Amino acid sequence: MTEAYIYDAIRTPRGKGRKDGALHEVTSVRLSSHVLNSLKERNNLEGHAVEDVIWGNVTQVGEQGGCLARTSVLASDLDESIPGLSINRFCASGMEAVNLAANQVRGGAGEAYIAGGVEMMGRVAMGSDGAAIAVDPSVAMDSYFVPQGISADIIATEYGFSRDDADAFAVESQRRAAAAWEDKRFEKSIVAVRDQNGLPILDHDEYMRPGTDMQSLGGLNPSFKEMGETMPGFDKVALLKYPHLERINHIHHAGNSSGIVDGAAGVLIASKEWGEKHGLKPRARIKATAKIGTDPTIMLTGPVPVTEKILADNGMNISDIDLFEVNEAFSSVVLRFMQAFDVDHGKLNVNGGAIAMGHPLGATGAIIIGTLLDEMERSDKQTGLATLCIASGMGAATIIERV
Numbered sequence: 001m002t003e004a005y006i007y008d009a010i011r012t013p014r015g016k017g018r019k020d021g022a023l024h025e026v027t028s029v030r031l032s033s034h035v036l037n038s039l040k041e042r043n044n045l046e047g048h049a050v051e052d053v054i055w056g057n058v059t060q061v062g063e064q065g066g067c068l069a070r071t072s073v074l075a076s077d078l079d080e081s082i083p084g085l086s087i088n089r090f091c092a093s094g095m096e097a098v099n100l101a102a103n104q105v106r107g108g109a110g111e112a113y114i115a116g117g118v119e120m121m122g123r124v125a126m127g128s129d130g131a132a133i134a135v136d137p138s139v140a141m142d143s144y145f146v147p148q149g150i151s152a153d154i155i156a157t158e159y160g161f162s163r164d165d166a167d168a169f170a171v172e173s174q175r176r177a178a179a180a181w182e183d184k185r186f187e188k189s190i191v192a193v194r195d196q197n198g199l200p201i202l203d204h205d206e207y208m209r210p211g212t213d214m215q216s217l218g219g220l221n222p223s224f225k226e227m228g229e230t231m232p233g234f235d236k237v238a239l240l241k242y243p244h245l246e247r248i249n250h251i252h253h254a255g256n257s258s259g260i261v262d263g264a265a266g267v268l269i270a271s272k273e274w275g276e277k278h279g280l281k282p283r284a285r286i287k288a289t290a291k292i293g294t295d296p297t298i299m300l301t302g303p304v305p306v307t308e309k310i311l312a313d314n315g316m317n318i319s320d321i322d323l324f325e326v327n328e329a330f331s332s333v334v335l336r337f338m339q340a341f342d343v344d345h346g347k348l349n350v351n352g353g354a355i356a357m358g359h360p361l362g363a364t365g366a367i368i369i370g371t372l373l374d375e376m377e378r379s380d381k382q383t384g385l386a387t388l389c390i391a392s393g394m395g396a397a398t399i400i401e402r403v
Contacts, residue, residue: 002271004102005282006400009370010038010189011265013202014358017121022202023193023262028057028064028120031193032072035266038191039114040077043268043280050270051110053084054101056093056117057362060086061129064120072118088362091329092291092388092396093117094265095365099289099398101269112270117362120262126361133296133392144241144297146234148391149224149252151299152330154238156251158298159336163251166331167217170256170355172345173328177352178210185351185378189370207259207358222250223257241297256331261358265366284373287383287399288314294393300333302395303387304340310385310397318343321399322381325368327388328353337387350375364388369398376402 012031015023023031032055039045055069069084089096094117101113132139139145146154156166180186181204192203228235228248235248275282290310294302303326311317318341326334326348334353338345351371354364365388372384387397 001106002108004105004269004286005272005275005403006267006284006286006373007270007275007280007282008039008043008268009373010035010191011363011367011370012191012193012263014205014207014261014263014360015202016206017260017262017358019122021122021262022206023120024122026120026193026201027123028068028118029072029075031120031264032068032118033076034193035116035191035264036072036076036078036114039266039268044278045078047079048081050082050112050114051104052113053082054087054097054113054115055084056087056089056097056365057119058088058090058093059119059124059126059129060088062124064124089394089396090391091327091361092365092390092394093362094367095369095386095388095396095398096291098267098269098366098369099396102286102289105269105271111274114266114268116264116266116366118264119360119362121260121360122262144237146238146297147224147227148299149257150228150234150238150248151297152252152257152332153224153228153248153250154242154298155300155332155336157245157249158242159339161251161332161335165335166251166256167214169331169335170217171212171214173349173352173355174208174210174212176350177205177208177356180351181205185374189374205357207261208356212255217255220253220255223253225250238297252330252332256355258329258354259358261360263358263360263363263367265363265370267366267369282403283377284400284402287401289398291394291396294395296393299391299393300329300389301336302389302393303333303337306395306397307341307385307387310399314399321383321385322347323350323372323376323384324348325372325384325386327359327364327368328355329359329389331355333389365396369400373400
């Protein structure tokens with residue numbers, strides 16, 4: 001089987017996902033084409049240099065609808081002979097794009113791919129595409145559907161995480177992200193967004209709140225308590241599924257949950273022979289990929305079983321992993337991962353995560369793979385694992401090795 005390698009991984013800064021966010025006037029197509037153009041320029045990609053562009057985005061409606069991947073290719077400087085494929089595995093869409101591209105290379109279906117994703121959450125509201133699991137009663141009732149925030153609070157209740165635990169994790173995420181930016185650890189991968197005159201629109205992660213402390217978070221009300229305890233009463237749905245729980249402990253709020261942001265990311269994946277032909281040196285090998293389905297009510301525990309699966313499938317132990325990137329959808333998701341595997345926080349999300357910098361749904365999976373690779377190179381580590389929880393109860397993971 002042909003090995004698949006990462007040659008480049010870039011991302012835009014993440015802008016606040018609201019009307020006064022720096023990227024609000026930038027469309028998904030424009031931001032995606034900016035990433036594609038940057039990869040083209042950085043790697044001298046001419047003609048039909050890659051087999052396909054595989055692009056993740058979650059809310060595929062309106063300006064993010066159609067085949068956004070193909071539209072972005074046509075809006076970019078890539079050759080029009082390169083097709084595009086849009087995919088949606090919710091929060092893992094960007095990672096699934098990378099994994100799919102890697103497995104296409106490994107299977108011999110083309111020598112090179114660009115994979116990644118985009119989400120302009122300030123322009124295309126999360127959930128505006130509708131979702132049968134949430135809006136179709138016959139599906140929602142059978143699956144004991146609750147919103148993700150309730151699921152995060154169920155994890156906290158089930159596994160014993162307090163409000164202080166979640167807030168302390170969030171404060172540390174903010175501290176690490178600020179330190180990483182101060183130390184220019186993202187410099188290799190960030191491609192600033194500029195206007196038509198070449199002036200910078202955004203060159204840093206805009207969402208960060210480096211002054212966050214336990215006192216400031218302590219003043220925030222739980223975000224999901226009302227929807228859980230009053231109409232429509234999702235706590236009652238959860239307790240039907242998990243009758244051993246007396247009640248749901250609502251600990252999550254805007255400060256210890258991932259930020260709503262705009263952003264895009266792309267990864268260039270190819271065979272060794274392709275790299276030699278194009279005069280490019282690989283940075284890492286994609287050793288393994290995995291995905292799994294999980295309980296759709298608690299929903300966000302997927303990083304644990306998918307990590308168990310990817311390790312077992314490849315004859316590895318958790319001790320074989322030098323660094324981890326676990327998407328910070330909510331504090332309890334990552335706290336549960338560390339609890340399940342007894343992972344040292346010093347090896348996990350060492351440069352902060354989505355609580356501090358935001359979670360542009362379709363792009364995040366590609367972002368954390370790039371962040372992981374950059375940190376592996378900076379700290380001279382060999383093997384890294386990236387994983388995300390996924391809506392509707394799924395998990396995805398990727399293991400990479402430096403070369």
